[in-house]
Each structure stands twice: as C-alpha cells, then as structure tokens.
Amino acid sequence: MTAPPRTRSRRGEGDRLREEILLAAESLLIETASQDAVSIRAVAEAVGVTAPSIYRHFVDKDMLLLEVCRHSFARFADALGEVLHDGPPEDRLDALGRAYVRYALDFPEHYRIMFMARFELSAQEYAEEMVSDESSFGLLLRVTSELIDSGRLRPELATRGPLHVGILFWSTVHGLASLLVAKPGLPWPDRDLLVDDLVTGALRSFRADPA
Amino acid sequence: MTAPPRTRSRRGEGDRLREEILLAAESLLIETASQDAVSIRAVAEAVGVTAPSIYRHFVDKDMLLLEVCRHSFARFADALGEVLHDGPPEDRLDALGRAYVRYALDFPEHYRIMFMARFELSAQEYAEEMVSDESSFGLLLRVTSELIDSGRLRPELATRGPLHVGILFWSTVHGLASLLVAKPGLPWPDRDLLVDDLVTGALRSFRADPA
DNA sequence: GCGCATGGTTAGCGGCGTTAGGTTACCGTC
DNA sequence: GACGGTAACCTAACGCCGCTAACCATGCGC
Numbered sequence: 001m002t003a004p005p006r007t008r009s010r011r012g013e014g015d016r017l018r019e020e021i022l023l024a025a026e027s028l029l030i031e032t033a034s035q036d037a038v039s040i041r042a043v044a045e046a047v048g049v050t051a052p053s054i055y056r057h058f059v060d061k062d063m064l065l066l067e068v069c070r071h072s073f074a075r076f077a078d079a080l081g082e083v084l085h086d087g088p089p090e091d092r093l094d095a096l097g098r099a100y101v102r103y104a105l106d107f108p109e110h111y112r113i114m115f116m117a118r119f120e121l122s123a124q125e126y127a128e129e130m131v132s133d134e135s136s137f138g139l140l141l142r143v144t145s146e147l148i149d150s151g152r153l154r155p156e157l158a159t160r161g162p163l164h165v166g167i168l169f170w171s172t173v174h175g176l177a178s179l180l181v182a183k184p185g186l187p188w189p190d191r192d193l194l195v196d197d198l199v200t201g202a203l204r205s206f207r208a209d210p211a
Numbered sequence: 212m213t214a215p216p217r218t219r220s221r222r223g224e225g226d227r228l229r230e231e232i233l234l235a236a237e238s239l240l241i242e243t244a245s246q247d248a249v250s251i252r253a254v255a256e257a258v259g260v261t262a263p264s265i266y267r268h269f270v271d272k273d274m275l276l277l278e279v280c281r282h283s284f285a286r287f288a289d290a291l292g293e294v295l296h297d298g299p300p301e302d303r304l305d306a307l308g309r310a311y312v313r314y315a316l317d318f319p320e321h322y323r324i325m326f327m328a329r330f331e332l333s334a335q336e337y338a339e340e341m342v343s344d345e346s347s348f349g350l351l352l353r354v355t356s357e358l359i360d361s362g363r364l365r366p367e368l369a370t371r372g373p374l375h376v377g378i379l380f381w382s383t384v385h386g387l388a389s390l391l392v393a394k395p396g397l398p399w400p401d402r403d404l405l406v407d408d409l410v411t412g413a414l415r416s417f418r419a420d421p422a
Numbered sequence: 423g424c425g426c427a428t429g430g431t432t433a434g435c436g437g438c439g440t441t442a443g444g445t446t447a448c449c450g451t452c
Numbered sequence: 453g454a455c456g457g458t459a460a461c462c463t464a465a466c467g468c469c470g471c472t473a474a475c476c477a478t479g480c481g482c
Binding site: 171184 | 375386389394395399400408412413
C-alpha cells in the first residue's frame with residue numbers, strides 16, 4: 001500500500017501515472033473514510049512517487065479532488081441508472097430516490113465531496129457537469145419531465161418546469177442523505193422507514209389527485 | 212483587527228479571554244466565509260495573543276469550533292423561536308421551515324459547521340445538545356407533537372411519533388438549505404419559490420385529509 | 423513577603439500544500 | 453550512433469498549520 005516500486009513512464013505515457021494517482025486518491029478516500037487523510041503526500045506515497053510529481057498531472061489539490069468528484073459522479077449516475085427500469089414516472093422517481101440515499105450511505109465520503117464540499121466552479125462548468133444527459137441530474141430531469149408530461153402533477157408545480165420539480169425532489173432526498181452522512185452518530189430511527197416516508201411523501205405532495 | 216493591545220487577565224478572569232477567543236473565531240468565520248481561514252494562529256492574532264494561549268481555554272481546535280457551534284445553535288434556536296407565533300401547528304411548522312432556510316442563507320458558514328461538518332460526538336452528547344427543550348430541534352419536536360396531537364396527520368405517520376416526523380421535516384428543509392449553501396454557484400431558480408413549494412409540499416404530504 | 427496557581431510566553435516538532443530548480447531517460451533527428 | 457530537446461520525476465525548501473514542552477510573570481492567599 002505504501003510504496004510499490006515504480007518504473008518511470010515512457011514518453012507519451014504520463015497519463016498512466018495520472019490514472020494511478022486518481023485511483024489512489026479514491027482508494028484512500030474509501031479506506032480512511034476521511035477527506036483529510038487524502039493529502040497530496042499520502043497519495044504520492046501510495047503510488048510510489050514524490051509529492052511534487054502530482055503537480056505534473058493536477059494543477060492543485062482541489063483539481064485532484066474535483067477529478068475524483070467527476071469519477072464519483074459517473075459511478076453515481078451508473079448506480080442511479082441501474083434502478084431506472086421502465087414504468088410510470090412516479091415509480092421511476094421513487095426508485096431514483098431510494099437509490100440516491102443508498103449510494104450516499106454506501107459511499108459516504110464520495111457523497112461528501114460531491115454534494116457537501118464547495119468547489120468554486122463557474123456556472124458554465126456546472127452546466128456542463130450536471131445537466132448533461134448522462135449525468136445523475138440529467139436522469140432526474142428526464143424523469144421529472146415525464147412526470148410533468150404525464151399530467152398527473154399538481155398544475156402549479158407543472159408550470160414551474162422539470163428543473164424546479166427536479167430540485168424539489170433532489171433537495172428532499174439529499175436532505176436525509178446528507179444528514180445521515182454528516183451525523184452518523186445521531187440516534188437515528190429506522191433509516192429505511194425514513195426513506196420510505198420521505199420519498200412517498202414527496203411523490204404524494206407532487207400528485208394533483210390524491211389517490 | 213489584527214492585534215489590539217491586551218492587558219493580562221486577573222486571577223479569576225481567564226474566562227474573559229475565552230469569550231474573546233470565541234467571538235474572534237465567530238467573526239473570522241463570518242468575515243472570511245471560510246472554515247479553513249479560522250486557524251488557531253489567526254484567532255490568536257485577532258485577539259492579540261499567541262497561539263498556544265488558546266489551548267489554556269480549549270483542549271483543541273475541534274473543541275473551539277464545537278463551542279462556536281453551540282453559540283450558533285443557540286442563535287439558531289433564537290431565530291427559529293422568534294417566528295414561532297401562536298396558531299395551528301401546520302402554520303407553525305411552515306414558519307419554522309422558512310426561517311430555517313433563511314438562517315442557513317444568512318449565516319452559511321455557521322450552517323456549515325452546524326449541520327454539514329462531522330464532529331465525533333457521542334450519542335450522549337448529541338442527546339443533550341439537540342433534544343433539549345430550548346434547542347432548535349426541541350422546538351421542532353414540540354411542533355410535530357402538536358401536529359400529531361391535532362389528529363390531522365396521516366395515521367401511519369402519526370404512529371411513528373414526533374421524532375420520526377420531525378426528522379422528515381428537518382431532512383426536507385435541510386436538503387434545500389444545505390444545497391444552497393454548498394453550491395452557491397449553481398444556476399438556481401427562484402429560491403423563495405423553491406422554499407415555498409418545498410415547505411407546503413411537505414405539509415401537504417403530512418396531512419391526512421387533502422384540503 | 424512568600425508560595426504558588428493562573429495566564430500567559432518562546433521555541434520547536436511534524437505535517438501540510440506548493441514551488442523552484444535540478445536530473446534522468448527516452449525519442450526523433452541528422 | 454552521437455545529440456539536443458523535452459517529458460517525467462526528483463531534491464530542497466518556503467510558509468502555513470495544529471499542537472506540545474518548557475519556561476516566565478503576575479498577583480492573590482497565607
């Protein structure tokens with residue numbers, strides 16, 4: 001784990017080390033479950049290289065973590081995509097919400113840096129990052145669009161558009177997920193029950209006709 | 212701001228410096244809007260004292276920040292208490308939710324260390340901290356109790372108890388609040404509208420009878 | 423007036439992110 | 453096949469950080 005012997009990369013293969021650095025940073029994040037433990041020096045030692053070498057591949061630590069973020073977002077989107085079977089949009093949103101919280105609990109530190117850390121991105125970068133169709137938020141937007149199109153939404157919500165509704169749902173599941181991640185020591189009641197009531201509650205509040 | 216001249220505290224007045232340290236830490240947090248900027252050394256310089264002196268009054272940095280947290284929680288509870296006028300529990304919960312998000316936006320860094328940082332407290336400490344009647348969570352629990360007692364809650368929710376319902380509401384408002392705080396650069400749609408729909412939506416999902 | 427707890431100080435340790443500048447090995451060129 | 457250029461990585465060091473050890477001064481209680 002500490003320092004495997006390294007053979008220097010060939011001419012055009014500098015990106016190999018870049019990938020190793022990213023993987024090491026991710027591993028460190030998972031193993032230590034602490035963002036502080038992911039120091040430039042620790043990552044460098046894990047890949048068997050000195051600290052300044054990191055800066056050949058990442059302009060600074062924030063950019064390294066941001067790249068880890070991007071990886072996490074991709075895996076996050078995959079995890080959400082897997083539960084998104086065919087069916088009515090309500091069911092799809094329900095599945096999305098449950099998978100969302102589950103992912104946060106499975107990868108708490110990844111969730112932290114994705115949604116609880118403040119990276120100073122421009123609105124431009126955010127737009128690219130989040131609203132792309134393959135992103136997790138893109139998935140959500142697609143489902144809220146379906147929901148609006150289904151006509152079963154409260155009219156005043158439907159007029160606000162998919163983004164607004166998406167953020168409402170996002171807020172709801174993120175609220176529970178982030179609290180569970182941030183305060184694991186709290187005497188939480190049954191988590192599954194909370195997720196259940198929260199997700200079904202949100203869906204209920206969206207529906208025009210209370211069935 | 213940097214170093215006012217200090218006269219040494221008298222025998223029993225060591226707590227005076229302790230208070231000054233706390234206030235300086237809070238000021239730094241507000242002015243710099245960054246938790247990283249609140250270093251032991253910076254705080255020490257702000258009160259006109261050397262860094263090690265801090266440790267006469269706080270065992271370590273975490274405990275200092277935790278104390279700042281306690282201050283914040285107290286002010287937070289005050290802010291919530293102020294909007295808690297008489298009336299039906301639904302209205303009180305509504306007011307609580309709106310004040311909650313408003314506070315987070317007014318004091319984002321305080322909100323961060325209160326609800327988005329991970330302090331390793333014991334369950335015991337949490338219990339004392341949060342469920343005390345004067346605390347913000349205590350206020351919330353009181354209102355959710357009223358709500359359950361009113362009999363207008365969905366029966367399956369009412370049986371889960373005030374804590375469960377309180378956490379559901381807390382999650383909901385915290386979700387939006389924390390996202391707004393964590394990602395200020397995102398192209399958010401109208402915030403007031405979001406708070407509106409979120410809070411009324413949560414209340415609607417609680418109600419047994421959709422009026 | 424003396425002892426001693428209280429409320430500070432100076433000096434320094436190890437770790438952090440980061441930079442400057444040097445070194446090594448590969449690769450295309452002549 | 454020697455050679456210059458450059459990509460890839462190194463050593464050394466700066467200025468921060470949290471924190472500790474050890475020392476000093478003040479002023480109260482006796």
